[in-house]
Amino acid sequence: MPTASVFDTLVERVREHLAGSPACHDWDHTLRVLNNARHLCRVEGADPRVVEFAAVLHDIGRPEELEDRGKTCHAEWGAEMTLGLLVDLGITDMAFIRHVSACVRTHRYRRRNDDRPETLEARIVFDADKLDCIGAIGIGRAFHFAGRIGARVHNTAAEAEDSASYSRDDSAYREYLVKLRHVPDRMLTAEGRRMAAARHAFMVAFFEQINREVRGEDLG
Numbered sequence: 001m002p003t004a005s006v007f008d009t010l011v012e013r014v015r016e017h018l019a020g021s022p023a024c025h026d027w028d029h030t031l032r033v034l035n036n037a038r039h040l041c042r043v044e045g046a047d048p049r050v051v052e053f054a055a056v057l058h059d060i061g062r063p064e065e066l067e068d069r070g071k072t073c074h075a076e077w078g079a080e081m082t083l084g085l086l087v088d089l090g091i092t093d094m095a096f097i098r099h100v101s102a103c104v105r106t107h108r109y110r111r112r113n114d115d116r117p118e119t120l121e122a123r124i125v126f127d128a129d130k131l132d133c134i135g136a137i138g139i140g141r142a143f144h145f146a147g148r149i150g151a152r153v154h155n156t157a158a159e160a161e162d163s164a165s166y167s168r169d170d171s172a173y174r175e176y177l178v179k180l181r182h183v184p185d186r187m188l189t190a191e192g193r194r195m196a197a198a199r200h201a202f203m204v205a206f207f208e209q210i211n212r213e214v215r216g217e218d219l220g
Helices: 004-017 027-044 048-057 062-067 074-088 094-105 120-131 135-149 157-161 172-178 180-186 190-214
Strands: none
Touching: 004 027, 004 048, 004 074, 027 048, 027 120, 027 190, 048 074, 048 094, 048 120, 062 074, 074 094, 094 120, 120 190, 135 172, 135 190, 157 172, 172 180, 172 190, 180 190
C-alpha cells in the first residue's frame, strides 16, 4: 500500500502539472473533488487509498485536452499518464495502479468509449467529480467558462439549445440545459444521489430566478 509520503509527492506533482490550467479545471477543482471523494468514501465504505489517488489524478490529462480543444480525451490520456506516474513514484502494486488508472479512465460524464465505472471506488470518483459541476459551485464554474470563451451572460432556452460548443451562445444556461440538469440522474452512489438532489434544487431555483429577471418579471 502506498505511504502517505508518496501521496504527498503525488499531490505536489499534480498541482504543478495543473498550475497553468483554467480555473474550471485547475488544482482548486481537483481539491474539491478530493474532498467530495473522501466524504463519499467514508459513507459508502470504499478503499480510501484508491479513491484518494484517483481523485487527485482524475484530471491529470486535462491540459492536453484543453490545448487541442477536445481532440484528446482527458480521461483516456489521464489513465495512461497514471500508469507511468505511479510506477515512477515507486509503487510496485500493479493491481493498485491498474485500479487507480481505471477510476481515472471512467470518471468522465461525456464518455467517448464503452468504459464505465465498475468498482465502488470508480463510482465514487465519478460522483465526486460530478458534484463539483452542479449546485452553486457548478453555476460559478459554468459562468467562468462562458466568460473565458466570450459567450453571452445569458440567453433564451431556444438560443442556448440551438448553439454549438465554444460559440457566443455557449452560455452557462446552455451548460445547465444540455448537461448540468441531467447530472443527478447519472449519479452512481446513494450518498452521491442525496447530495446531488440538494445541489440540483439550488440550480433549478437559480435559473428560474435569472430567467424572471432578464424578462423583467420580478419588477412587481
